[in-house]
Amino acid sequence: MIPSYFEFYNPVKIMAxxxxxxxxxxxLMQLQAKxxxxxxxxxxxxxxxxxxxxxxxxxxxxxxxxFDRVPQDSSDKIVKELANIYRETKSDSxxxxxxxSVIDTAKAVNxxxxxxxxxxxxxxxxxxxxxxxxxxxxxxxTSGTGSEATGVAVIKNSINNIKMGFSSQHxxxxxxxxxxxxxxxxxxxxxxxxxxxxxxxAMESSYCSQRNPVTTAFxxxxxxxxxEHLVQVIKQPKDSDARxxxxxxAFLAGVRLSNSLAGMVHSLxxxxxxxxxxxxxxxxxxxxxxGLKYNLAKAGDLIGELLLPLAGSEFFTQVPKVDRPVxxxxxxxxxxxxxxxxxxxxxxxKEANVPKSEFxxxxxxxxxxxxxxxNPEEVDYEDALHVLNEAYN
Amino acid sequence: MSVSTYQVISPxxxxxxxxxxKTALFILGRSMQSASRFDKKIQQELESWPENFTIVYKAFPxxxxxxxxxxxxxxxxCKPGEEDPDMxxxxxxxxxxxxxxxxxxxxxxxxxxxxAFLKGDLSIALSLxxxxxxx
Numbered sequence: 001m002i003p004s005y006f007e008f009y010n011p012v013k014i015m016a017x018x019x020x021x022x023x024x025x026x027x028l029m030q031l032q033a034k035x036x037x038x039x040x041x042x043x044x045x046x047x048x049x050x051x052x053x054x055x056x057x058x059x060x061x062x063x064x065x066x067f068d069r070v071p072q073d074s075s076d077k078i079v080k081e082l083a084n085i086y087r088e089t090k091s092d093s094x095x096x097x098x099x100x101s102v103i104d105t106a107k108a109v110n111x112x113x114x115x116x117x118x119x120x121x122x123x124x125x126x127x128x129x130x131x132x133x134x135x136x137x138x139x140x141x142t143s144g145t146g147s148e149a150t151g152v153a154v155i156k157n158s159i160n161n162i163k164m165g166f167s168s169q170h171x172x173x174x175x176x177x178x179x180x181x182x183x184x185x186x187x188x189x190x191x192x193x194x195x196x197x198x199x200x201x202a203m204e205s206s207y208c209s210q211r212n213p214v215t216t217a218f219x220x221x222x223x224x225x226x227x228e229h230l231v232q233v234i235k236q237p238k239d240s241d242a243r244x245x246x247x248x249x250a251f252l253a254g255v256r257l258s259n260s261l262a263g264m265v266h267s268l269x270x271x272x273x274x275x276x277x278x279x280x281x282x283x284x285x286x287x288x289x290x291g292l293k294y295n296l297a298k299a300g301d302l303i304g305e306l307l308l309p310l311a312g313s314e315f316f317t318q319v320p321k322v323d324r325p326v327x328x329x330x331x332x333x334x335x336x337x338x339x340x341x342x343x344x345x346x347x348x349x350k351e352a353n354v355p356k357s358e359f360x361x362x363x364x365x366x367x368x369x370x371x372x373x374x375n376p377e378e379v380d381y382e383d384a385l386h387v388l389n390e391a392y393n
Numbered sequence: 394m395s396v397s398t399y400q401v402i403s404p405x406x407x408x409x410x411x412x413x414x415k416t417a418l419f420i421l422g423r424s425m426q427s428a429s430r431f432d433k434k435i436q437q438e439l440e441s442w443p444e445n446f447t448i449v450y451k452a453f454p455x456x457x458x459x460x461x462x463x464x465x466x467x468x469x470x471c472k473p474g475e476e477d478p479d480m481x482x483x484x485x486x487x488x489x490x491x492x493x494x495x496x497x498x499x500x501x502x503x504x505x506x507x508x509a510f511l512k513g514d515l516s517i518a519l520s521l522x523x524x525x526x527x528x
Contacts, residue, residue, distance in 0.1 A: 005506045127510035165515050210505050368441075368516035373501050 144194025146254020193281025480513030
C-alpha cells in the first residue's frame with residue numbers, strides 16, 4: 001500500500017565492519033576538519049572504548065579535545081557547556097562516542113555552535129533549522145537508539161525537566177562508524193534492552209501512519225537481523241559478527257524511524273521514562289505487544305506481514321494469512337519470555353517496579369507525546385490508561 | 394552589444410486561493426474562539442497551556458495567517474503579526490494550506506505528509522490538533 005505522498009532522506013555515510021574506526025582520520029579530512037571535539041560519557045571511559053579512538057588517530061596530525069561527562073539524561077545545561085568548550089578549544093567538528101544521550105547531546109551542541117547561539121530553546125520544534133551544521137561523526141556504542149541515522153534529538157530542559165524535541169534534516173550526522181569493537185563490552189541486559197528498542201523502531205514504524213515503501217524495506221532487514229542475532233549475542237557476548245549484525249540493524253531501524261515516525265509504544269515509553277525514569281529499551285520491551293494488540297483492527301494486515309522477517313519464511317508460510325497478526329504478537333511475547341529467562345528483562349510494568357499511582361500522569365504525558373499522532377488507532381487519555389493497566393501484569 | 398538570451402521571471406500570485414485561505418482562517422479562528430467558551434474538553438486541553446500563550450498559524454512563506462492567544466482558559470483571536478509568538482505552525486506552501494482549509498487534508502495528515510512544520514513545544518501542538526478536531 002503506497003501512501004498518497006511520502007518523503008525519504010538519509011545522507012549518512014556508513015562505515016561499517018571490522019576496524020571501521022580506523023577510517024576516522026580520513027573521514028575527518030573528507031569533511032575538511034582536523035580539530036574535533038570528542039563527546040562521550042564515563043561508562044565509555046571505564047569500558048576502555050576510548051583507547052580504540054585514540055589509536056585511530058595515531059600517526060596523524062589530528063589533536064582532539066575530549067569531554068567525558070555526558071549524563072544519562074542530558075540537558076540544555078550540558079549542551080551549553082559543551083558549546084563553550086567547542087569555542088574555547090577552537091574545534092572544527094564533533095565526534096559523538098556513546099549511546100543515545102551522548103549522540104543527542106552532540107546533535108544539540110551542533111545546533112548551538114553553528115548558529116553561534118547560547119539558547120537551545122530557540123530551536124525547539126520541527127524543520128525550523130535551515131542551514132547546514134558543522135561536521136558530525138557518530139560512533140555508536142549501543143545497538144538500539146539508531147540515533148546515528150536520525151534527524152531528531154531529545155534534550156531535557158534543566159528548568160522544568162521536560163524533554164524538548166529538535167527535528168530537522170540538518171541534524172542528521174555526516175558519518176556513522178559501526179565498528180563491532182564498540183559494542184563488545186555492552187552488558188547482556190543492556191544488549192537485550194537496546195535490541196528490543198531497535199526492534200520496536202522497525203516494527204512500530206512499519207504499521208504506523210507515516211510508513212512508506214522505502215522505509216519498509218529498511219525495517220524488514222532490521223527486523224530479520226535482530227530476530228536472528230539478539231538471543232545469540234546475549235548467549236555469546238563476544239560474537240563480533242552477531243554484534244555487527246545488531247549494530248547494522250539498529251542503524252537501519254534508525255533510518256526507518258527518522259523517515260516514518262513510531263506510534264503509541266514510543267509515546268507510552270517516553271512518558272513512562274519521563275515520569276518514572278524507566279529506561280527506554282525496557283519500556284519498549286514492555287509496551288510493544290500491547291501496541292500491536294491495540295492496533296490490530298486498523299493495522300492487522302501490516303502487523304501480520306512482520307511475521308516473515310521475524311520468524312522466517314518456513315514458519316510464515318505455515319501460518320494462514322488470517323492468523324498472522326496474532327502469530328506476530330505471540331512471537332514477540334515468546335521472544336520477551338526468552339529474554340526474561342536469560343537476563344531478567346522486565347516484561348510488565350509490575351516487573352519493572354512502575355507504581356500504578358503514576359498511571360494517570362503517564363497517560364497524560366503519553367497523549368502529548370509527538371509519536372501519538374502517527375499511531376493508526378486514535379489514542380485518548382482513557383485509552384492510554386487502559387493500555388497501561390493491561391501492561392501492568 | 395549582445396542580444397539577451399534569458400528572461401527574469403517574477404513570482405506570480407494566487408489571489409483566489411489566498412482569499413479563500415484568509416476567509417477560512419478567519420472562520421476557523423472565530424469558531425475556535427467560540428468553542429473554547431462552551432466546550433469542556435477544549436477547556437480541559439487549555440488548562441495545560443501557559444497563560445497568554447500565543448500561536449501563529451501561517452502559510453509559508455508569506456501566506457495568510459491567524460494568531461490565537463490563551464486568556465482566562467479561553468482562546469482569543471489576536472492581531473495578526475503578533476511579535477515573538479510562543480509557537481508558529483507553518484503550512485509548507487499555499488497549495489497545502491488550501492487543501493487543509495478546504496477540509497481535504499486533516500491537521501494530523503499535515504504532519505504525516507510533512508505539509509506542516511513547527512517552531513515550539515510539540516506537546517501543545519498536539520493539544521491544538523485535538524482542539525481543531527473538535528471544532
